[in-house]
């Protein structure tokens with residue numbers, strides 16, 4: 001009963017056309033099929049393909065899925081069926097993977113030599129994601145773990161779909177019993193939130209890990225088990241497909257909740273619930289590029305020099321992220337906690353800040369035009385989106401964030417009526433009571449409120465007023481907020497962004513675009529006050545494109561903008577040489593009116609991001625030793 | 639300086655382990671030309687079993703979940719799907735595999751068990767702070783990478 005009982009014939013791709021090195025790859029291996037029975041195996045494989053691809057969300061993810069069969073001949077047909085398990089016939093079969101019914105004395109528990117299966121799969125399809133063994137027997141059986149097995153009995157394909165849920169995505173079992181429901185010791189789930197994404201002990205709407213999928217009108221918990229001594233077998237009291245908190249999950253009658261009344265992780269032949277579908281999306285979807293909202297501003301953070309977190313809004317409004325680590329490459333785009341960003345204007349962007357290297361805070365205006373925040377912490381992963389205060393923001397507005405020091409955040413945005421608004425969070429006191437208006441200010445339609453902290457107890461804020469002039473205000477911890485005052489000399493587009501950087505604590509540089517598109521700058525210095533506006537090197541921006549500024553040294557700045565010809569342009573300023581001429585960055589083109597994101601994670605390096613003319617997020621870089629890269633690459637997975 | 643886009647996509651390694659209880663051996667390793675998504679190689683620290691690539695100094699470079707490993711129960715499926723799926727206790731013995739990002743500086747891999755200390759019951763806070771409860775890593779075994 002070893003690998004001498006058969007031969008590996010080879011592999012055949014039976015579904016998919018994804019690049020092998022960026023695919024979700026399923027390998028089906030046959031056991032107990034003799035050389036003469038290989039066509040039977042191939043027929044079963046076709047049935048598996050049809051079943052998988054018809055199962056949402058795999059139907060939508062098919063372009064990233066490859067399925068292979070590995071033909072293996074066995075000396076004998078079938079599998080061992082020991083008589084020691086009730087119902088077993090006592091049959092034996094010499095097969096390559098040693099498949100046997102009757103694991104643990106239970107006939108339906110069909111197991112095989114997992115190590116041989118994994119080594120065979122790796123030899124045939126090195127990049128495989130999951131391996132499934134199809135056993136040539138009409139006796140019903142299967143099992144999971146690192147290898148899924150199933151037999152030819154009717155409906156056994158469903159076992160494989162359930163087991164892939166565990167093996168490929170780490171989904172939990174949603175059934176509320178361990179041994180069928182009559183067991184003892186499974187009345188109440190023990191303390192400790194399960195790490196899996198599809199079961200929880202928490203029914204708090206604002207902190208529920210699948211809160212994004214729960215309608216406001218759905219009660220939480222949605223169904224409670226009236227008798228924890230047994231399983232709640234009642235039919236659903238809400239419409240099919242309702243996402244909420246249904247008590248009874250993760251092997252316990254009470255205390256643990258599942259997202260829908262039923263799901264394939266609870267019962268075979270049932271569709272995956274909304275939450276499980278999303279998890280599967282976030283495993284396979286990142287293999288693709290991201291069609292982004294045309295003018296979505298991209299946010300990039302380097303939590304430490306060898307790591308980048310990138311945030312963008314998809315063309316359908318989903319809040320997306322991708323990250324790069326020097327050790328593992330690009331992670332692929334995934335949706336952040338089920339979020340959607342407000343359309344309107346350029347569409348609300350995700351803004352981000354890293355208060356320290358193991359933490360990220362994100363902000364966005366949702367489709368209900370409320371401000372939402374989420375955070376990632378190295379110790380706990382992604383938190384659900386939660387609402388920040390009661391503010392109704394202008395549709396599509398930007399929430400700008402400044403962290404003056406690591407225990408503090410200041411937020412800035414515009415209300416639905418244009419009022420310039422702020423709120424804050426502090427580690428000692430939590431969130432402020434609510435948003436407040438800064439200095440009685442009202443911003444022009446589409447303008448954002450930008451801010452910079454020259455030192456930890458001072459803020460300078462900027463916006464475009466309803467008269468299309470640039471305005472500024474400031475806050476100091478000794479004197480509080482000032483009134484808004486104009487920085488006269490130019491008339492802006494109403495939706496212009498005023499970009500501000502502080503090269504040192506006594507100096508500010510401002511960049512914006514005038515109503516005729518001219519790229520304008522001014523500066524403030526503690527000794528000389530405000531300078532006059534001037535045009536930078538004759539530059540003119542694509543209508544609506546903001547100016548991005550990066551300070552690499554106190555005496556050096558790099559600017560990025562989309563030009564009127566939709567090319568990506570850059571210039572730099574150096575204290576000894578002044579402003580350079582604008583030049584096209586690596587031949588790049590971007591969407592009209594879009595933003596260029598740029599940051600310097602080390603001083604002799606720049607990473608630059610934009611939405612390309614094909615609507616995909618793209619990137620390029622500059623390095624002090626090699627200069628600008630030859631071209632742009634599409635941001636996905638690597 | 640390594641640039642994000644210069645990262646070659648041929649630096650994953652396929653590892654196959656056999657285990658009995660928490661005793662684990664590496665039975666196969668091979669380089670694989672494939673990406674490893676952030677879904678698998680996420681930097682969050684959460685309870686469970688992981689395989690970690692480390693450099694010469696033992697510094698962790700990337701880790702992926704070891705799903706289906708060290709299982710102490712097996713699922714038994716009903717022929718009639720409306721009947722319950724059940725679990726039975728089994729001896730923790732078998733094999734598992736991972737695809738692990740292995741950058742050039744990776745010299746060894748560790749099989750790690752991450753335990754949640756304290757109560758993990760605390761739900762996510764509404765404010766920008768992590769839940770309490772530190773995690774602790776236990777190395778079950780380390781193996782040299784063939785490079």
Ligand SMILES: [Zn+2]
Pocket residue numbers: 174198259263264265272273274275276277
């Ligand atoms: Zn589910």
